[in-house]
Amino acid sequence: MNIFVINSGSSSIKYQLFRWPAEQPVCSGLVERVGSEQATISHKVFAEGVPTEQRLTLPLPDHEAGLHKVVHLLTDGVIQDPSDIDVVGHRVVHGGESFSQATPITPEVKAEIQRLFGLAPLHNPANYLGIEVAERVFPRARQVAVFDTAFHQTLPEKAFRYALPTALYTEQRIRRYGFHGTSHQYVAAQAAAYLGQPDARLITIHLGNGCSMAAVRGGQSLDTSMGFSPLAGLVMGTRSGDVDPSILLHLTGPLGYSPEQVNTLLNKESGMLGLAGSNDMRDISQALAAGDAAAQLAYDIYAYRIRQYIGAYAAVLNGLDAIIFTAGVGENDALVRQLVCQDIDFFGLVLAEAQNQQRQPGLRDLSAPGSRAKILVVPTNEELEIAQQCAALFASAS
Structure with a gap:
């Protein structure tokens, strides 16, 4: 199964391609300064764990142009066609209380991500844009959202509630959400395994x-x-x-x-x-x-x-x-x-x-x-x- 992971920022796209179940990526890259005449792409292809890097400077007016260029790099020896991608996994910063695990992206999920724009104005709009573009570029792939807030949905109420009037929580959902959950979850699992x-x-x-x-x-x-x-x-x-x-x-x-x-x-x-x-x-x-x-x-x-x-x-x-x-x-x-x-x-x-x-x-x-x-x-x-x-x-x- 080819899993393509996208971390879309306001002016960047970070990506890795996995040929699952192998945990070593087939390739990885970073697109920076999207929207600029001097955008840059750093693209690495791994052969037996050894990377070959390609660096490009080019005009990229938007995320769609950036992702199309990434696909062009992928089809230059990594995959045959965008249809080879089975799953696209998206980092989404804010999932509110709605999402506690990886979630297949549906119109309803996209609407909830949009609704949460106000809680993560620097991140969720860019994450959403990455989803919209990926749906067009990889139309056969299943799209999945993985939320930074999901790992922290196990916080007990005594930890996530603020000492504010109850209505601000029940009606406005003002509470502690936490972020970087994907990173915290990963390193905690690695540490627990190391410690036994x-x-x-x-x-x-x-x-x-x-x-x-x-x-x-x-x-x-x-x-x-x-x-x-x-x-x-x-x-x-x-x-x-x-x-x-x-x-x-x-x-x-x-x-x-x-x-x-x-x-x-x-x-x-x-x-x-x-x-x-x-x-x-x-x-x-x-x-x-x-x-x-x-x-x-x-x-x-x-x-x-x-x-x-x-x-x-x-x-x-x-x-x-x-x-x-x-x-x-x-x-x-x-x-x-x-x-x-x-x-x-x-x-x-x-x-x-x-x-x-x-x-x-x-x-x-x-x-x-x-x-x-x-x-x-x-x-x-x-x-x-x-x-x-x-x-x-x-x-x-x-």
Whole structure:
């Protein structure tokens, strides 16, 4: 079964093709700057695990043009025809309370994704567009949506409800939803398998430009740092994470900010960008090495917030078997891991400093001898998780 996974962003398309049940992709790629005269495509084809990469720069006016170009690359030796694709799996960020698992896409499902545009305005419209385009480009394939929020539908009501009037939940569905669920689910499963503990008490720490954490026990999410939107929780690349709500009242009252200005401030001008002048941790790391005080403070605040959540989630789980770092920053930034794990031995976490500085592929155990809980780096693979869920969906239906 050929499963083609699409992660469609506002100006990008990330994709992988799996010849299931093989978990190594046949090819993968990234289309960037869609809508530009200088769009780029990075396309990799894997032969016995060894990639051959092709890079293109070309005008792509829209996502449909981008996906057609991807199909052209696929038919150049990977597949014969678009009809060879059996399943297209789509990452969709927000599924509200409607979806708790991978779901075949129907007109009703598409209408619900549209209805949720307001809850994920930066993501759901782009995800929806990817579905619309894929339906035209791959008319024979079965289309499946895998929702970032689905993994967190196991949160108990005491964790997902806010202390607001009940009507705001029952009528407006204002609650904690959580995001990055596909990543949290994947790395938690990998960690549990490594530990040999299906019921492991895990804290998963997804650190990219967007950041979130989850408390996971027995493969189920019990709490998560993002909330009604992807703005809450940790300090992120450009997002503030948790702030006192009265700050918003102060901004829109005495300071005269409009709601649009507040939205831009919190989502696009805050986080590491607001603290250190950049949302790229590599740039901030270089500034830190040069003695920049703002960069040092930004790193300290970033790590401090993560440690706060580790303490909270260890309490939620009533114990701890492992913490898991994943995504671009979590997998690659040794300083972040060091700052998070220092002075936290109360939880039985002791970092192996030498191993932490080494870069190696695959799952890494960075726990020092005597560490009662494991410190793991688990590379995330959301596309593989989506493919697994698509395959399981049709296996259960057959």
